[in-house]
Amino acid sequence: SAAEKGGYDYFMLKEIVEQPYAVADTLLGRVGVDGTLTLDEMRLAPHELRQISKVVIIACGTSYHAGLIAKYAIEHWCRIPCEVEVASEFRYRDPILDSQTLVIAISQSGESMDTLMAVRYAREQHSRVLAICNVNGSTIPRESDGVLYTHAGPEVGVAATKTFLTQLVACYLVGLYLAQVRGLKFGDEINAIIEQLARMPEQVGRVLETVEPVRELARSLADAKTVLFLGRHVGYPVAMEGALKLKELAYMHAEAFAAGELKHGPIALIEEGLPVVVVVPSREGRGVLHDKIVSNIQEIRARGARTIVIAEEGDESVRPYSDALIEIPSVPTLLQPIVATVPLQVFACELALAKGNDVDQPRNLAKSVTVE
Numbered sequence: 001s002a003a004e005k006g007g008y009d010y011f012m013l014k015e016i017v018e019q020p021y022a023v024a025d026t027l028l029g030r031v032g033v034d035g036t037l038t039l040d041e042m043r044l045a046p047h048e049l050r051q052i053s054k055v056v057i058i059a060c061g062t063s064y065h066a067g068l069i070a071k072y073a074i075e076h077w078c079r080i081p082c083e084v085e086v087a088s089e090f091r092y093r094d095p096i097l098d099s100q101t102l103v104i105a106i107s108q109s110g111e112s113m114d115t116l117m118a119v120r121y122a123r124e125q126h127s128r129v130l131a132i133c134n135v136n137g138s139t140i141p142r143e144s145d146g147v148l149y150t151h152a153g154p155e156v157g158v159a160a161t162k163t164f165l166t167q168l169v170a171c172y173l174v175g176l177y178l179a180q181v182r183g184l185k186f187g188d189e190i191n192a193i194i195e196q197l198a199r200m201p202e203q204v205g206r207v208l209e210t211v212e213p214v215r216e217l218a219r220s221l222a223d224a225k226t227v228l229f230l231g232r233h234v235g236y237p238v239a240m241e242g243a244l245k246l247k248e249l250a251y252m253h254a255e256a257f258a259a260g261e262l263k264h265g266p267i268a269l270i271e272e273g274l275p276v277v278v279v280v281p282s283r284e285g286r287g288v289l290h291d292k293i294v295s296n297i298q299e300i301r302a303r304g305a306r307t308i309v310i311a312e313e314g315d316e317s318v319r320p321y322s323d324a325l326i327e328i329p330s331v332p333t334l335l336q337p338i339v340a341t342v343p344l345q346v347f348a349c350e351l352a353l354a355k356g357n358d359v360d361q362p363r364n365l366a367k368s369v370t371v372e
């Protein structure tokens with residue numbers, strides 16, 4: 001009913017605007033005022049976490065994209081090698097696992113069969129398995145050694161939105177906690193990030209206040225045949241998520257590339273009027289990547305692409321090359337996916353609505369995939 005949807009026509013629209021609260025709930029009780037993290041429910045003791053020599057993340061679909069982002073954060077903060085793999089590929093290639101491997105299974109529903117089978121396989125190999133999950137008491141957390149719940153509240157729309165943002169938060173919490181218990185040298189950076197992470201509900205709220213032009217833009221692209229997405233560093237998985245959302249909801253061909261790969265092939269696709277969404281890294285720290293992507297935008301625009309640029313507020317360097325500029329708050333690079341994903345969700349949702357699609361129940365899809 002309309003009441004269940006909080007006055008919105010679709011659950012997805014409601015779930016997008018609930019994201020600041022969902023993110024706040026995932027942080028609740030876990031970040032102390034002094035920046036100390038408390039993740040006792042994880043049921044993995046600090047001494048066990050100190051022995052971990054490798055992290056392997058397994059997940060499907062959108063949850064896999066959260067895992068790809070987590071890899072950047074975990075390797076940078078914890079200096080532990082981290083692999084990410086789609087769950088359906090994992091156990092069929094004889095992966096190298098042992099008791100010092102921490103396997104993180106990310107699943108909104110906790111019921112994806114591909115992920116569950118990978119969890120069972122990892123436990124047979126004596127790895128420690130931590131689930132990141134949104135549904136209390138679901139199968140994957142029950143079969144794992146520990147769990148961190150995302151507390152996003154029930155998500156009805158088939159397309160993951162608030163559960164994705166909260167998976168990111170949970171992954172960051174795990175990475176920061178690992179860094180804390182292992183006493184790493186980046187003390188100051190870790191504390192600064194924790195402070196910024198605590199401000200994410202407010203930052204996501206700010207993005208939502210400014211997305212109206214994104215809706216208009218999406219409607220104007222309802223007849224496009226294909227949309228390309230480019231990103232670098234953590235912006236690359238964000239681009240992948242933007243492309244997946246568009247496929248799922250608008251039934252449109254969409255593909256993401258690492259911006260640095262453009263010149264190795266995909267640039268041949270660029271033609272007059274082709275919409276290309278570019279996620280621009282923040283200028284902080286990795287200014288080099290920022291400047292490289294600005295050159296990519298220039299290159300594709302010179303070849304006729306219609307550039308839709310997502311960049312942090314005040315980044316004037318991209319304006320001359322942007323047919324549409326979507327501004328997001330300035331946050332540390334590793335946390336940028338939390339704010340950069342939101343306009344992409346709105347974009348896909350609005351484009352799908354303009355095509356007359358049911359965004360809560362896209363064709364051929366189910367909320368949880370309980371077959372292999």
Ligand code: AGP
Binds near residue numbers: 158159161
């Ligand atoms: C997300 O929009 C999709 N519905 C899908 O890719 C989903 O993320 C995937 O099936 C994994 O589901 P899970 O997180 O419940 O395991």
